[in-house]
Amino acid sequence: MSQAPRPGPRKLTINDIASEAGVSKKTVSRVINGEKYVNEETRAKVIEVMAALHFSPNPQARSLAARRSFLLGMVYPRVAASFSDFMPYVVGVQEGVLSYCRAKGYELVVHPCDYEHADVASEIDAFLKRAEPAGVVLLPPASEFTDVLDLLDRNGRKFVRISQQLDGHPSPGVGCDVRKATEAMTVHLIGLGHRRIAFVGGQTSFSQSEARRSGYRDALARYGIPVDDTLIVKGLWSFDSGKEQGHHLLAMNEPPTAIFASSDEMAAGVLMAAHERGIDVPGALSVAGFNDMPIATRVWPPLTTIRQPVYDFGRVAAEALIELIEDPVGTQPGVNRAVPFELISRASVGPVPRVGVTSA
């Protein structure tokens, strides 16, 4: 019967390997940890015995004795139900982190958390106490909550932030320059002749919303285009809010010729609003998104957008974190690592329409 509570052969320990290989347990330990000063023949013998017996050292015992954990933590928002545009971001980062930490012998403990309720900082702290990972990668929005960062700092936790605000805290940060990316997209639209460019931002509580908005403003300023505040609206990052704001903008007396939404999810919502109003995209309206999520190529027309290399975020963050853990003296704590973004041009953006015909 499957999974019956049978005793099984007693689990192998380092002692079994030691006696089988004819060395002391300490020597086996040295081989396991790749230490220097082991005779190459001894090492080979030990490795051979371990392989033959399918031995694998007990990670908990190792952690206890060495006073170090072989676990890395990752903190991010719950994304299954709401907030789903963020899902590919989280998963991408997660796989990036794993690609590196596996190679370094760490496993990943995940901690999605609810940001609606309660005291997030102590919730995260409690997680760290329960799991005791060697370090933790923080994704937005936790990576941008000062009270979280300060608490972790006070408790001597090692962490790396993945954030749009690299210089938001004196701890290592990884991310793209979002302000610059937003500016690049806006310049792209201006280059196609657009002048009435609307901007659908996110909730102001997220600092990245602000970064995106200022990139938009800077680009307009650079080309001497006056900022029309009625063209700057706020969504909630969601599809529905994008649709709502799209309808709002397209119902204006003098509607924009281009709408730049600061997430693909919202851009898809804008697209839906245009469809519902019979407005041709990109003939009468250009729509741009942000993030290059899967949805960007699932809608019609596919979205021009900004790609953030989320997998790289994860890999680079894991790299920085493991450096911090394994070489706490050599590492500059506050060093940030910027990863380049990419403007992806697809069919949802085109030249400004010749005449002011934008609605049916």
Added chain:
Amino acid sequence: MSQAPRPGPRKLTINDIASEAGVSKKTVSRVINGEKYVNEETRAKVIEVMAALHFSPNPQARSLAARRSFLLGMVYPRVAASFSDFMPYVVGVQEGVLSYCRAKGYELVVHPCDYEHADVASEIDAFLKRAEPAGVVLLPPASEFTDVLDLLDRNGRKFVRISQQLDGHPSPGVGCDVRKATEAMTVHLIGLGHRRIAFVGGQTSFSQSEARRSGYRDALARYGIPVDDTLIVKGLWSFDSGKEQGHHLLAMNEPPTAIFASSDEMAAGVLMAAHERGIDVPGALSVAGFNDMPIATRVWPPLTTIRQPVYDFGRVAAEALIELIEDPVGTQPGVNRAVPFELISRASVGPVPRVGVTSA
């Protein structure tokens, strides 16, 4: 300076709590583990001291001494790059698992793995050896690979499968009856007058593809509709393959009036093919999907589909797994738990067109 390698106050141990509370360390241990036979006053005192000192027991030491892990593992396919339709499934299950295992004091170690290369069974086995979780939740396709299940069994691992094939192995399984769900959707289409119903299945190597196909066949049989094999095609679960198969089907001399794709991703691809051919959905063609993923409501028209309660899969699987771990004698190993599916009716499916006009 943030995250400097400072010594910090020596970490608290159970001994500190014991002396502070004026009891032995064993009593503290009893309180931590919620054991019976502790005087209520003593218990209260210990709890008070632990709270006051912000004490949290070292999980690694606990695991070592008690010879049990407080980690649960989760094995699933890598979904960031390819295969992205599966992402919400994985994330949903993950959050379901977490909702239950946190409540029970377990943390979750994740293991996305590549199924393209190598020996999956030993790859998973190596993960279990490195992390030594108390048990593991297997998602498809690992949950349907007999060699994986057999190896885990031989090694005395505790696991629960989330799978479409509940009776595919004598170990606990959680999932929906997919054959029945496919049948229900086909019957739904038949009820709307459709007779030429195409079916876009998945890769035959996945057993769930077969279950879905047979549900389709059964429904047709029940209504005395002959099976036209040219209407049964294979995709790769992906958007692109759905689009390709959609074009193929719609280019037929006598094209189907309804296309039932066995994933939303593929259904979205079919929709795209219809758009490209100027075929009105649902006026001239009905399109149904499977899974009720976010994309189902991001396309136009939104997809009629089958919802699988993935969060519940996760929660129920964690429940079953922890039962297996904590009460290995009382649990029936082979007990499966079916979770009900739901047919979600949206605008992509309508009555069969009056005349045979299906293309522009």
Added chain:
DNA sequence: TTGAAAGCGCTAACAT
């Protein structure tokens, strides 16, 4: 380059 002894922080087994 190797080994012996001590102990990481906790729980099991057996007292009392």
Added chain:
DNA sequence: ATGTTAGCGCTTTCAA
């Protein structure tokens, strides 16, 4: 209801 002792499987420290 509580305490004592021994040890979980490994690494550290120090000696050889």
